Amino acid sequence: MDLFGKVNDPIAHFVLHTLGWIRVNYFGQTYEVSLDPRSVRTAAVESFVAWMKEMHADATRPWLVKISAFTGRDWISVTDTAPEGIIAFLDRILEFGKPAAVPETLQVRQCPLDRAAGFGVEAVNTVIERWKAKGQGLPIDDPSVRALLATAKSGCTVKILSRDNIGRIVFGTYTPSLTTLWSRDSWGRFLGAPVGEVVPDRALGSAVELSARRVMETGRATVETWEGPVLSSTGIIADLAWDRLTLPLTSHEPNDAVLVVTHRLTPVDTDRLAS
Missing domain, CATH: 3.30.450.20 (PAS domain)
Structure with missing residues (x-):
């Protein structure tokens, strides 16, 4: 967080919900990922997916990823040990940020x-x-x-x-x-x-x-x-x-x-x- 000069909850909330960043915390081989699907930017998603695939390919030990997304009221989460499950969840959750579409009936x-x-x-x-x-x-x-x-x-x-x-x-x-x-x-x-x-x-x-x-x-x-x-x-x-x-x-x-x-x-x- 060199951009802000400090790390605290208000700064973290700002970058998630306003700047559209993806936050990654890790301890050993356990990772916690959080994002706001209505503000996340394409570059952040692409960087995260590339990083996760590279990390998994180079891993010498099993790892665990918990990804959480903010719905506007609460957080929903998925935990997986393979990139495919995390990416599938990410693809679905990004629908929150897309313009609403109504099924055509006419x-x-x-x-x-x-x-x-x-x-x-x-x-x-x-x-x-x-x-x-x-x-x-x-x-x-x-x-x-x-x-x-x-x-x-x-x-x-x-x-x-x-x-x-x-x-x-x-x-x-x-x-x-x-x-x-x-x-x-x-x-x-x-x-x-x-x-x-x-x-x-x-x-x-x-x-x-x-x-x-x-x-x-x-x-x-x-x-x-x-x-x-x-x-x-x-x-x-x-x-x-x-x-x-x-x-x-x-x-x-x-x-x-x-x-x-x-x-x-x-x-x-x-x-x-x-x-």
């Missing part, structure tokens, strides 16, 4: 852009034509976008999603359709909130984020048909299908943005979903 099919004409909302067609006329660089404050967002009580949900300063996909303006899955209390909290955190259906929120990121990265408009079970804000599960237009927008701000229009294909009892 089926998504790519469709031609002209399918959006079937939404039956003239303001949608106007936006697409303006986007094409602008050389596929439609400003976020274009009059056609504002007009579409103001088209309340239509058969489409209209929203703007953007990437915030720390990379999250967040809701901007949100205009619900007559068949929205969300109660007024739910969608009223969307503005400025991360999609993956505020949408009641976690799988849907995750899929919406991924779709928005793809369009932001490619700069190409997409129309997709989505199908599958969706959880409404009232806890009712509906097996639905809907078309989804995602259109990249340009902005005066440095952050990316997309316009999203969804059109329900599956009839649904809106009183049950949005009451």
Whole structure:
């Protein structure tokens, strides 16, 4: 610990939970290893694995390794005499530090852009034509976008999603359709909130984020048909299908943005979903 000039518990906790180090204590052929999987760095993991393999290969006597990982509340441990068991535990425990992933429950099919004409909302067609006329660089404050967002009580949900300063996909303006899955209390909290955190259906929120990121990265408009079970804000599960237009927008701000229009294909009892 030459970097700090001393060794004590506060310093040890700092390097584990903040700097992402792996701590190794040993006495003879017995080793105690500890790490925080949510902060550990790749270089620390690679160095530890290489050191352990080399140590085991050169060992002239049996050795014992106890590895402990902090879960955020407590420590969990595994003890082994071979590197394979320790590495297997390390691989599994590092999942704590990876971004959460939700299993995909929705089926998504790519469709031609002209399918959006079937939404039956003239303001949608106007936006697409303006986007094409602008050389596929439609400003976020274009009059056609504002007009579409103001088209309340239509058969489409209209929203703007953007990437915030720390990379999250967040809701901007949100205009619900007559068949929205969300109660007024739910969608009223969307503005400025991360999609993956505020949408009641976690799988849907995750899929919406991924779709928005793809369009932001490619700069190409997409129309997709989505199908599958969706959880409404009232806890009712509906097996639905809907078309989804995602259109990249340009902005005066440095952050990316997309316009999203969804059109329900599956009839649904809106009183049950949005009451």
